[in-house]
Structures are given as structure tokens and as C-alpha cells.
Amino acid sequence: MQKVLLSVENISKTFPGVKALDGISFKVVEGEVHGLVGENGAGKSTLIKILAGVEQPDEGGRIVLEGKAVKFTSALDSAKAGISVIYQDFSLFPNLSVAENIAIKDQIEKKKSVVNWRLIYSMARRTIEKLGVEIDLDEQVGKLSVAKQQLVAIARALAHNAKLIIMDEPTSALSKNEVEALFKVIRSLKEEGIAVLFVSHKLEELFEITDRMTILRDGKYMGTYKKEELDEERLISLMVGRKIDIIRKEKKEFNEVVLEVKNLTKRGNFKDITFKLHKGEILGITGLVGAGRTEVAQAIFGIEPADSGEIYVEGRKVEIKSSEDAVKLGIAYVPENRQTQGLITRESIKNNIVITVLKRLVGRMLINPKKKDEIAIDWIKKLNIKPPYPDMLVQNLSGGNQQRVVIAKWLATNSKILIIDEPTNGIDVGAKSEIHNLLKELASKGMAILMISSELPEVLSLSDRILVMRKGRIVAEFEPDNVTQEMIMNAALLGNNSERINYTK
16 A cells, blocks of 8 residues: 555635635645646645645645644745645746756755855756656756756756655646656656656646546535546536537638738748638637747737748738737737736736727826726626736736736737637636637627637637648648548648648538
């Protein structure tokens, strides 16, 4: 019988007006991968912060580590006890080397005034070898791929004798091959007796890598199950309390072309991108991570303009050299990473929504507060942002509601074209359905939507047409009523880069 490493006992957490956690109890055993599952707002992040020593639980809760009750008053306490959290941003020092990042905690904790480089490199080399991966210890971390940065973060945890590694959405920015490599590392951690608390919204990955799953819903404990006791339907039911159906879109006819790109090319990113986007249409672009999808979106929005090619908006050839040019033409862009690129998380919902229309609010050199409130409240109601408090900080919203704020901010500009990159990245199953319904509603009102997504069920249920990219080119075009996930993946993996195959009727 495996030894219990961590016991979470009756953990609650109350914030002003909100009970984020309500009597959570479960156990993690040594050498297991334990999934922590739930919708955004279910309490996962709050629980992670408590285990990390960042937040304190309410009176009456206990954390027991290796049979001893522990109390963490800081992140350092938690780390010293053997709990390491790898957040989505990895919390690495991009200007330092791999070796320095792995060993820096040791230098700080022991308050060493003289750097022992031999010890630093010995520690880093030993840890990297234990992971069974190859990384140049002298390489600057900021120059590494996301996948390798993640390995450095794991190596840093191992170097400091972590007994439990908490991974928060660890695969959100990884390709399929990189996910497989990460899972290989996780399995090697299991063999060492190290437990992993794996937090993810990707159900197929949870079923592949975890041994057991603990499910939270609205801050309450819904149970801990062996993965063999669950299937996707039951897991979703436990998470959201309702069934989520994926219904494919029926074919529609569209006439009015709102956006057209011809032979758009950017050296090293994409080549000869040509397509039309119609009023009221959702055009899905999919493919493997690194296929050039985001780069195409950023070129159209003027963030990284293309080297050559033509862009037409409502039949008129335009030059888009900056995002300001794009906004003037009625183009909006919701980036993949809403927290770092789409929002000012420490500002209010109201300030985030009106930031794109500040010129409209200025009267006699000052911003009109009444007009500002009216615009914010209007979009909060239209997009059903919850809770509906204009002055609430965006960082306190769930992922789904943060995404609504980003969309609201752009819709406030009266845009005609919405480019949205990974619309439900890091968003739970229930909130995904709500975001999908919002996009369908916007399209029904005439919005032209260019949607980039890696999730094939999402692409199939939302798109009126589907473009597949591979190595910087569009290799196939489908309609949702005559395509399968297998056909899309086949095009993404094996598509002919010199020929675009059109499967539309």
C-alpha cells in the first residue's frame, strides 16, 4: 500500500463576499499523478495558493505532510517542506542561464555571499541527468522554447528535494510531441516516488497521465476517483452538474466578403496565405502548434506585418502597419494569452472594457465618468460578465469571465471583424460552452469571426469553414458537415505544403 504524502483536511477559504473553498478534504500518495479538476471558479487556484503558502486557510482546516501537521506562512515555508509549484509562467529568470535558474533557490536560502560555480553546475547537471533530458546549462533561459523552460522549472523543483510538484496547466502552450516528452518526465518522477498534482482542463490528458482525480465544483469537494472509475461524460457531470453536448454546425451560404487576404507571406513564419472571410461567418483555422496560425493573425492585426501580400477590408485594399491601423478598419484581436496580452489584470472590469474607447469618453480634456460607467455596464450586461461589478479587479474573475472582458473591450470599438486566438484556452468545460454560444451569437448578428483553435471539437462545432495550416501554409479547406477529426489531423500532420486541397462542396 502506497504511503500518504499529503492530507488536505477540511480546508475552507473565505474572501469578502465569496466562499472560494468549502471544507475540502483529500489525500495524495507518494509517487502518484493526482489530477485536480474543476471549472474556472471551482477553487483550484485558491487551493494551490494555500498549498504554496501564498494564502492562509480559514480556521479549522489542516494540511498534513508526511504525517505531520504543517502551517505555511509563506511560499518559502512550503518550498522548504518539499512542495514546489510550477505556474503557467514558470517564474524563471529569463536573463540567467539554465544552471543559475536551477540552483538560485539554494543560493538565496543559504544567503551565500560568494558564488560557488562548481557547486551550481554540479547541482544542475545532476538534476538534468535525473530527468533524462538534454539542455545546455549555459543557455540563457529566455532563449529556450516553452517546453524546455518547463523542464528547467521541473529541474529546479527536483534540485530542492521536492516531494510534491504542483503543475498548473502544464501543457497549455506545448505541441503534441512536447506533451509526450513532458509525460515521459512525469512518469520518471513517479518512479522516483515524487507525487505530481496535475491541474488541467484537457480531459484526454487527465485520462492519459493521472492515477486518480479530485473534482471540485463551486468550491466544494465532489469526490476523488481512480481514473478507471470515470469516463469523460461522468467527469464533466461531476465538474459542471450538467451535460455538455458538442453539436456540429450546419452548412450555411455567405455572400458578403468582409476580409480577404491574398498571398500573405512573412519570411520564416508563413507563405502564400489566401482566404476570404464573410459577414456572419466563423472561419476556423487549425493545425499543430507552430504551424504559423497566430503569426497570420498578428500580421492581419498589424502587430507583426507581413513582408508581402494583400489585405482587403470590405473590398478595399488596405495597408495595415500597426494595430491602430487595424482598429480604425474595424478589426479586433483577442490574443491567446489573455492575462499578459489582453488584460490589465490589476485594473477593474470597467477600466479594461473602456481602454479601447477612451477618446470617446473625453470631454473638456477630462474623461466623462458617467459615460465611462454606461459603456462598461452596457457590455457587462450584454456579455453576461459575472459577477457584474464594474469596479471588481479583473484578476479576481474566472478565466471564462476574463475572456468575456477581453471580447467586450474590442466589441466596444464597434468592430466588424473579430480575430480570436484559442478562445477557450485554460477555460473549463462549462465556461467553454458559454464562450461558444457567445461567438455564435456575435456571428448571427453579422460579426465576421476568424477563430484560431487547437481543439478539434471546438473547431467542428463552431466553424462554418475550416482551414488547416501546416508549416506556414494552408494545406486543406473543409466544411464541418463533411469532415472528421481524423481528416483534420491527417492534413495537419501530413498535408502537402505545395498544394491546397479543397474539400468544400
